[in-house]
Amino acid sequence: IEKTEKITPYCYVLKNSGNNILSASLKMAFNIFKTRQDLKLHAGELESSVEKQNITIRKLKDENHLLKEHITHARMGIELSDSGLIYKQLMENASEAIYIVQDKRLKYANPKTMEITGYTNEELSSRSFIEFIHDDDRELVMENHLKRIKGDFIPHVYQFRIIHKDGTIRWIELNAILFSWGGKPATLNFVTDVTDKKYAEKLITELNHRYEE
Secondary structure (H helix, E strand, O other), X not given: OHHHHHHOOOOOOOOOOOHHHHHHHHHHHHHHHHHHHHHHHHHHHHHHHHHHHHHHHHHHHHXXXXXXXXXXXXXXXXXXXXXXXXXXXXXXXXXXXXXXXXXXXXXXXXXXXXXXXXXXXHHHHOOEHHHHEOHHHHHHHHHXXXXXXXXXXXXOEEEEEEEXXXXXXXXXXXXEEEEEEOOEEEEEEEEEEOHHHHHXXXXXXXXXXXXXX
């Protein structure tokens, strides 16, 4: 039978070929059948394994996407959603003024914003944001805001003056980005008070001019 297997590899059953060849052919037929069944089973296991891996990969991608969003929001110090939920505990500890402008009004302002401007949250939200800007800088600020809302490219960071509630002039540095909030365009604004820095720079410039004279 072993000799026959070597010369009859394709399991052909030949007519009048004798019992030995017939037995060998039948044995090889069963072997081939078993091998094919094993291959099908193995292929099924491989497909199942691949599908499980694909599911795992998709899950990891989803988790990675959520993680990136969480990190982004954490870096900003807030978490935004369509319903406008905000992590107040992060806002209250933020070292920057953070506020949201939509339809030219402040929809949200953190405590630092109230500290820098001197206005209460109710006062800030009841008026157009442009009213808090120094007259000489209003045109520039409004132009940049409208361009940003349209999606036009403008510098993210620039400086301008605001009027504090007590009437004093404050220099601020604004870092703003465009995002969708509640299904409508809005700007997320990070503000730092640079008044002391500006006056220091002005003083140094004046002293340098006096020295040169």
